[in-house]
Amino acid sequence: MSLTGKHILSSDLFTRDDLERLFELADVLTPVARGRKVTRVLEGAVMASLFFEASTRTRLSCESAFLRLGGGVTTTTGVELLSIAKGESLADTSRVVSGYCDLVVMRHPDEAAVHEFADATHVPVVNGGNGAGEHPTQALLDMFTMHREFHRLGRDIDGARIAMVGDLRHGRTVHSLIKLLSRYDKLTLVCVSPDSLGMPAPLLELAASRGHHVEVSDRPEAGLRDADLVYATRLQTERFADLPVPYSDEFRIDRALVDRVCRPDTVIMHPLPRDSRPAANDLGTDLNTDPRLAIFRQTDAGIPIRMALFASVLGVADAIRPSLRPATWYRPDFTGPDDAPFYRNTAVEGIA
Template identity: 75%
Template sequence: MSLTGKHILSSDLFDRDELERLFELAEVLVPVARGEQVTRALEGAVMASLFFEPSTRTRLSCESAFLRLGGAVTSTTGSEVSSLAKGESLADTSQVISGYCDLAVMRHPEVSSIHEFAAVTNIPVVNAGNGAGEHPTQALLDMFTLHREFGRLGKSMDGRRIALIGDLRHGRAPHSLMKLLALYEDLTIVCIAPESLGMPQELLELAVSHGHRIEESHRPSIALKEADAVYATRLQTERFADKPLPYSDEFRVDRALVSQVCRADAVIMHPLPRDSRPGANDLGADLNGDPRLAVFRQSDAGIPTRMALFASVLGVADEVRKSLRPAGWYRPEYTRPDDAPFYKS
């Protein structure tokens, strides 16, 4: 299956072969993402960056990825500073934008928005998050991270025990991730959430239909044991309005919990942002420096993964490989103070 010209609205689009092709290209592009090599495979192409909901990582990662490929970016952020504030429809916006650009990346708080936008444009559209729906590019970089982390540990993706913990009902990142996990074999997927925030039933049924084992739990201190990977997510407070938040400190994935129940070689992930304030029921900042914490390696994976996706959607994957050359500018050593020793090598 070729991705050239395709809309990337859902993780449904991918099969395992396509994932492996994307990840092979992403590995080639890691030095470009780090500023060590250069490609101009998309020179002259223009991406529309349309973020009608707050974003830091996804917006900057998508824009950086397109720029690293040699393309240009034009952007708008927030409905209040676009013509949507004047009553323009998404359909009209879409058709206008398609006359300006070669590809559009959009985030919007309404689930149906990305489908409305894509239905009336002739350029590829990439979903950067549609309300509580999906976030397929996040799922791609999450899977790329899992492949790299398990590869470092001498493990394959198949046969693993993967724990997802947090607000699994409203979290679009775990929704898209579940669809990609279903493409692998013999997984045990542990969904840990308060009763009212569990994974949607249709996604559980999808995993079961692919032969995977599903376990549901409300007790992190029990369910996280023996997990090969722990994928934590924050409480999606923006989806609750004024309702009370059904969350307790049991769901705080911090040093105390990890030290008590997690494997010594567990991979700990989070799509970010996390609430790092003291007492927050999220992934604890006291895990910084723990070699199992992969969140910044995961975040770094966003640029090469999205570069691989954009190159594939615009049909220049082969050109990328041919056009690589060394960068001519200064780059610092690619490490951070809290990076694990193996990451610095």
Template identity: 80%
Template structure:
């Protein structure tokens, strides 16, 4: 199925063939994302960036991706500065914005809002986070990261053991990710969370119905052992209607725990932001510099992956390869002193 003109509201939209086509295009666009090549395939196109909820990586990554493709961006952030604060409906806002741009990326704290917005417009709408629902573009870049990580160490994606750990009830990134993981074959997906923060049952059943083994554990020291990938998330305190259920110290993914459960090629991922405050029990900073920590390879993957998605949705994917030309400005060889040696060399 072609993605041209489609709303990207859920990871349900993608099958394995589409994922791999997007990965191939993202690989072609990686030099553009890094500022080493230039393309203008979306010259004249305009993207509206509507973020009713706070965002750093997703908003900047989406806007940068569209700009790198040669398009323009108009943006509005924070519900308090939009006309919705004056009582305007989402449908009215959607109909107005349709006349201003060619594609909308949107984040909203309510699960149904992006669907309501998309129903009122005839231009593509890309869901960049709808409450505790989904985050399909994050899942795409996570899968692109996994595609690269396993290719680097010479392992297939099929048959791997993937541990999802943290607030799996409210974490929209893992909701979208488990749907994409289930498009592969023979996985063991281990959901590691306190009982009250477990993965929604319907998502575990979806993975099981597609032939995967799904395990549950509330003990990270046992649930994470033998994992090829540890994907951890922070406590989504903004999603709690009442007092949050705290993590125990066992849910702190740090050097001490990883030395017990990790293998030489175990990949550690996190959608960020990670909560670095005392007592947060999130992904610890003492793993910075460990080459198995892929969180910044994830963030770097966001721009080429979103470029590939936007080019596909707006129907210019086939024009990308012939449009590339060298950039003329200075770019460093790598981004930071703690990047893994193999990653520095790849850049």
């Protein structure tokens, strides 16, 4: 299915063929994302970046991706800066903004808002996160990361045991991710959370209906044991700030737990931000130098996969390869001091 002109509101849109085409294109675009090569396939195009809710990675990486493709970006953040604060309807805002740009990336705390916005516009709208609903571009970069990590390890995603742990009720990243994972074959999906923060039942039923083995657990030590991949999420306190939640320190994914129950080749991911405060019971910083930790390889995947998505939605994917040329500016080493040796050795060439 062609993605040209499509709204990207949910991971439901993508087939496995779509994912494989996007991954292939993202591999081609990785040197562009890292400042080694240049393309101008979106020269003259404008993206409107509308973030009604806080964002660092999604907003900056979407904007950087569009700019790396040669396009321009117009941006605003916060409801208080928009005419909505003066009483304008979301539909009116959508119709107006669509006259200024060729594509919109939008984040909003109301799950229905991005759909209302898309209904009122004539340009493609990309969901950058809608409350506790979905985050399809995050799920794309997560799957692209899994694809690369498993390829490096000589494994397939098909047949893998994947543990998702944390706040699975409010975590929009895992809602989109489980939909994409369900496009693969014969997975064991282990959903680990307190009972009150479990994965929504319709998503569990979707995965089971597509032939996957689904397990539910409230014990991280048991749920993470022998996983091929662990996907941790933080407690989404902004979604239920006034409600007490049983979230004990057994949900802290630290080096001791990983060494005790995971294999030496288990991949560990997190959509970030992680809450690094000691009492947060999130992904531990003592894993930072562990090569199993893929969180920064994961964030590095954000720009090339979003470039691939924008190029596909705006119909220029086929023009990328012939347009590539070397960059002429100075670029330092791409990786940081804590990156795994295998990543430092390959990142310069744009192969992760």
